[in-house]
Amino acid sequence: MRVQAQVTPEVRKCLLLSRMEAETLKERDILCPICGFRIQRVYSDAVGHLSVKCQKCKNVHILNLAYFRKIRQNGWSRTGRW
Ligand SMILES: [Zn+2]
Incomplete structure (x- = not known):
């Protein structure tokens, strides 16, 4: 069994800041170009x-990520055609 690693105050602060910043951003899902399965969730400032x-x-x-942003905005085919 794995013991959970100690999180330093610095890391804890970074985690908290990241979470707070993300609240003002939009989430979007990255879908698999092959099967459409959701493989990742990123925020609107991800590049x-x-x-x-x-x-x-x-x-x-x-x-x-720039290409996938465009695909979504232009409403291109869901099959992920380039
Ligand atoms: Zn897939």
């Missing part, structure tokens, strides 16, 4: 690339 593994189809995807 850059994300490496995620789909729990459903087991594919590992490298996703550019």
Whole structure:
């Protein structure tokens, strides 16, 4: 059995700050381009690339968050066509 690691006050503060900041941001789901399964939840200020593994189809995807933001806003096909 794993003992839970000690969280330093600095880490605790960062966690609290992150949580408070996120309250003003919008959440959005990152869906698997293959099967549509929700693989990650990010906030509206998230940028850059994300490496995620789909729990459903087991594919590992490298996703550019900027592309996926556009797909959602433009209402492109849900199949994740580029
Ligand atoms: Zn998948």
